[in-house]
Amino acid sequence: MSYDVAIVGGGPVGLFLACELRLHGVRTVVLERRTEIDQTIKAGGVTGRGADILARRNVVDLLGDLPDAGLMRPRPVGDGSVPGAARSKAPVVGHFAGLWILRGGAHSGGARSGGAPLLVPQQVLESALEKHATEVGAVVRRGHALTRLDQDDHGVVLTVEGPEGPYELRAGWLVGCDGGRSAIRKMTGIAFPGLDGVTTGYQALAEFDDPDFFPFGWHRTAHGMMARGPLRERVLTVEFDGPPVDRSAPVSREELQASVRRQSGTEVTITTVHTATRFTDNTRQADTYRIGRVLLAGDAAHVHPPFGGQGLALGLGDAVNLGWKLAAEVAGWAPDGLLDTYLTERHPAAARVLHTTRAQVALMAPGPRVDALRDVFAALAETDEANRLLTDLMSDRDLRYEVDVEHRLAGRYCPDLPLTVHGTATSVAALSPSGRPLLLDLDDHTGVRDAVRPWADRIEVVRARSDDAPAAAMLVRPDGYVAWAGEDVGGLREACARWFGAPRE
Ligand SMILES: Cc1cc2nc3c(=O)[nH]c(=O)nc-3n(C[C@H](O)[C@H](O)[C@H](O)COP(=O)(O)OP(=O)(O)OC[C@H]3O[C@@H](n4cnc5c(N)ncnc54)[C@H](O)[C@@H]3O)c2cc1C
Structure with a gap:
């Protein structure tokens, strides 16, 4: 076949x-x-x-x-207090360079509330x-x-x-x-x-002779960074001593232990390595x-x-x-x-x-100049505007594709609007598993439905009500991005043809 x-x-x-x-x-x-x-x-x-x-x-x-994404929240952050920072109450959903400063919230706009990550092993x-x-x-x-x-x-x-x-x-x-x-x-x-790496990193699940040899969370060290958690066995090191000589060779217990000892400044012994990998920062x-x-x-x-x-x-x-x-x-x-x-x-x-x-x-990178830079960066990142920008950047939530349509949602990921269809509560996410293009008619707009009829074999039309409709109608691509949104039919047929091909009259 x-x-x-x-x-x-x-x-x-x-x-x-x-x-x-x-x-x-x-x-x-x-x-x-x-x-x-x-x-x-x-x-x-x-x-x-x-x-x-x-x-x-x-x-x-x-x-x-x-596990609950709350497990990812920082234990004590290694950098200590952040000068001048007005901390928001929104939950932490991620880190930037080991600084646990990315905060989720209503603006995240996805199918999952608050921008929390899925803690699923690969x-x-x-x-x-x-x-x-x-x-x-x-x-x-x-x-x-x-x-x-x-x-x-x-x-x-x-x-x-x-x-x-x-x-x-x-x-x-x-x-x-x-x-x-x-x-x-x-x-x-x-x-x-691209760029070659300048670091060698290790990530492992391992057992230590002293389980409390190093605190949980991300910490700066004399040589780079070290992190433990959220699992007790999980350890990560980043050393700024050049890329690995041989990335394909298996990671030995001795090699991992040497890195953990250098980073933690202890003489901890690794008794068992469950799994370990080596990485660098090439981009x-x-x-x-x-x-x-x-x-x-x-x-x-x-x-x-x-x-x-x-x-x-x-x-x-x-x-x-x-x-x-x-x-x-x-x-x-x-x-x-x-x-x-x-x-x-x-x-x-x-x-x-x-x-x-x-x-x-x-x-x-290690060193007092980067220490200072991190402090300034962290303080700025705790302000609401900067935090939102950084969180959106790291989660791709500000991504906008070029669709040549004038509407604030055009080219953006369609928010997970709560909807009512034939009296039943549903949502944009709940309508998405089929992967079909969706025309959401949110204003019982006959003209909109007529306009897409020649694409009926490709586009699914859903008449829905929403208390918070951002437009009278939206055309949503199978990947969840809004190809068109508007109050009347202007530009709708062009958008259908651009993304879903010739009409069948
Ligand atoms: C230490 C570490 C931690 C990470 N942590 C995270 C994290 O927390 N979150 C996150 O989002 N990402 C993380 N990543 C990145 C993530 O693992 C990768 O981005 C992801 O694996 C990419 O998936 P992929 O399917 O593109 O490639 P891969 O997962 O590499 O899959 C490629 C597949 O192709 C197969 N293959 C290769 N050549 C051939 C061939 N000739 N014929 C047939 N099959 C072939 C391979 O066997 C492999 O199964 C991490 C990566 C590392 C190394």
Whole structure:
């Protein structure tokens, strides 16, 4: 059997993209070289818009019981008091460079209240996504590694090393979700410019001979930063002594212990290492996300250090943006240039994340000058306006795509408005799991409904009431962004054609 889309890489981004493609009936295969989910410690949570994306597709319901995000709140912050800061009462939802200053609140506007992150270990997320992708009809092949790639105007031919030897697989499109060292990026010759790392970091779950050897929370040290928590066993160090010599070598207990001892200034002994990983702060981004019928998403397209936990949100954002656009190509109704907007919308989003992680690394460097800078930065960041800007930046909540429509919501993520439909309470998030474009008629506007009728095969029309309607009607893309909003039909047909193709009269 041939497939419409082959995805190489069954990490969180590849698996979520497979789920998105299946919403639109796209025949999808995921090739993953590992036979089992990698249990090495990685992400401990999904922040910002990433959590909203998972909530709007009901994936959150598949993750089981998760700890309260309150666990992330700082124990004593290592920097001590913040001079001149007027602290807001809103709960802390994240950190910037180890400063627990990002506060959620009503402005977060997502499907989850207050901007709280989902505290889900990456492995739990991957397992849920794999099960879900299979249930909705994607084929997930574990133990299958891509070794060669050819493409022509009609599709791609993949050479795959499977458990029973090499074979060829044909597909219309290929998406490389094969991680930061992406073979697909290299095979297609896509450049990956950026900055080399200056740090070596370790993250681990380990047992210590003295469980109280170092306080919980993030702390500055003579060499960089060290953090413990929220789990008792979890430890993270960041040292400004250059990037690792060999990032692929397994992390030994001695190596981890040496870093923990240097950072904590103690002689603590690590008795057991449950899992450990080494990372650096290199920031690189693919200069294009598409060559012909081959696209990149997730870490294959951009890498950055894990501070602030933006990697999953960014990759899930790529997948939710790409899924419906690629499905439109496969179905044959994609308007000219639709797939190009994947690059024009997502490349700047990732560039911004790279930028903020560079700023975090600068604020983490050791030394009295950075101590002073952190104090000034933290004081400024505690003011309401600066805190909102910083929180929105770190959670992607201020992201606005260019949609050429004059309305304050146009191009922005549609807020999770409470709605009443046929007398039943619902919400924008509750209407989103199908991944279909939505025309929300919030003012019983016949003209609006008539205007979209020629797209009835693609756009779902919902007549709803909202006590807090920001417009008479809104056209919401499958990725949750508002393509059009207005009080009458002006510009609505143009927006439908721009995003959802030619009308069927
Ligand atoms: C220490 C650490 C902590 C982190 N903490 C956070 C956090 O708290 N929050 C957060 O949001 N992010 C965090 N991240 C980042 C997050 O883990 C990544 O952004 C995320 O894994 C990217 O997902 P992905 O699917 O793009 O790539 P990956 O997870 O790397 O998946 C790529 C997959 O492709 C497969 N593959 C590669 N080559 C081939 C091939 N040739 N054929 C077949 N399969 C192939 C690999 O086996 C792998 O399964 C952290 C990362 C690290 C290292």
